[in-house]
Amino acid sequence: MLLTFSMVNSLGSGTWIAPLSPFEARRFGQNPLVKGGRSIIAVSSPEYDVETRTLTVNYDGVLTLNIGEIEEAVLVDLNPQDVLKAQRQDTDVLHPSAADIDFIAACKSHLDEGMTRIIQQVLSGVRKHHDDTLIEGEGRKWIASPHNFMAITIQNRNKQFLVSVKARPEQKSFRHIHLKQSRPPYWEFHLNSPSQIEETIQAILDSANY
Template sequence: MKLTKIDHTANYCSDLLESFMLITFEETIELAKGVWLSKTNTSDLQILRSNGSRRAAKSVVVLENPEYSASKKRISANLESAYLINEGNDEHVILLESRAALGTFSLKTTAADKRDVPFIDSCKNLGLRSETIELITQFLNRLRAEGVEDELEEGKARKWIMRPNNFVTITPQTRNMCFRISVRETEVCHNTSKIDWKTGLPTYREFAFSELGQLEDAVAVALGSAKK
């Protein structure tokens, strides 16, 4: 990540120069429309604005009107428009265009399946952030769209289990603002790139679900677990 000072005239009829700082991320690849993966030192991100960022596996930065060059694998935006929403523990950082972030994390745009409403209400009562709840809502909706009919029932210690097949267990974690998801271990688990696996109960694997970039892998391993 680097910063560059840019000078430009205030408007077409003025000689007055204005300046702003341009933030640039190198080694950037596009994951989806408005979503990129890049690398940077976590300490460099401390210069960004933050509205109560939380700890997570990977850092997440929102950019307004970024310019991306696929050939140069580079993305740039005005420093003042960039802000940090996740503080990660490694060199990888997820970059979101502001319009994509709003579309992804706005609870107004995604309604939960009626079978999952009690779980979602429980998450709200626990005080989980709206963007965290939106992420799990999208995860569950994707499972429903794939034909999953199991009921999400509350068990012990805030665990919610897909029954009767018990192929997914979801535990809201208020301290880390994420979800602990447990699935049956299948071949799909060995073909993921966005999940940091932990050993669970025998024949099960667990991971912390907290980022948009994990959604596709999370859905894939859950469906793989359902079919085992």
């Protein structure tokens, strides 16, 4: 059985945005998260028609990961069974969690695949310890909620991320990331290279334990 979404806009790399109410999103859920922003739905075998702006998917392969508050949903080409398996296991597979899919969709719309993969690897490391949701603020700045231990700004002009973390002066010695003082107790650094992934994860985890 097929299901067709209408008035769909592509964000590239298997991600789309479509009008969909929170009520409609509940039809496809199996204990989904209920957090703000857009609903997030995993779909399988998607076929997108650019001319008609329709996305046709396998009905049995639709799974709601998050029920939002607005009349819009992010549709992501992820096998729902793989998502459920990843939720049950500790895995390094880069299937973004429901807490991150809205953010990853924004990354794909502003940055290239390489930069998006870098931030996915960072979040994959962070999510092994913390599951705060990234909430969109102003100027493409996404803030960890409810504990506010990190903020990530998508800098589309410079094709990089600006990461903000809590840190003490004695904690700011890293080889690949260069922290600069922001509003105390926050420090900021740019993330634009795979060589920075490990230290970025550590800086964020240190911030969570500040």
